[in-house]
Amino acid sequence: MASRPRLIRSHLLRLVSLLSLGALSACQTSQRLQPEVPPSPLRLLESRALELPDSCQPQGSVVVDFIVLASGQTDAIRPAAAPECVQQALTAWVASFRYSPIGATFPATVEWLLVEAKKGS
Incomplete structure (x- = not known):
C-alpha cells in the first residue's frame, strides 16, 4: 500500500x-x-507625401476616416480632433490616395502617428 x-x-x-x-x-x-477578418480589397497605388507646415505643432496620433469610391479615389475624409494645420495636411494627404478600382464604395481608416527622433539615432 x-x-x-x-x-x-x-x-x-x-x-x-x-x-x-x-x-x-x-x-x-x-x-x-x-471571427476571421477578411482581407481588405484595397490596394494603394499612389499617394503624395504628407506635408506639414513648419509652423505646425502636431502631437500624438490622429485617426482619419474616409470612403474609397468604386473608382479608387477617396471621399468623405474626416480627420479626428487635432490642430487645424494637422487636419488640413491629413485631409490633403488622404485626398491624394489612389487605390485600384474595386467596383463599390468601401470605408477605410488610417492613423497618423507622430514619431520624433534625434538626427543620427
Whole structure:
C-alpha cells in the first residue's frame, strides 16, 4: 500500500495536470471562436507625401476616416480632433490616395502617428 504523502502527491500531480490541460484547451477554443477578418480589397497605388507646415505643432496620433469610391479615389475624409494645420495636411494627404478600382464604395481608416527622433539615432 502506498504511503499517504505519496498518494496525496500523486493526486495533486494529476489535478495539476488536468487543470493545465483544461487551461490549454480553453485557450485554443477561445482562439477558434474569434471571427476571421477578411482581407481588405484595397490596394494603394499612389499617394503624395504628407506635408506639414513648419509652423505646425502636431502631437500624438490622429485617426482619419474616409470612403474609397468604386473608382479608387477617396471621399468623405474626416480627420479626428487635432490642430487645424494637422487636419488640413491629413485631409490633403488622404485626398491624394489612389487605390485600384474595386467596383463599390468601401470605408477605410488610417492613423497618423507622430514619431520624433534625434538626427543620427
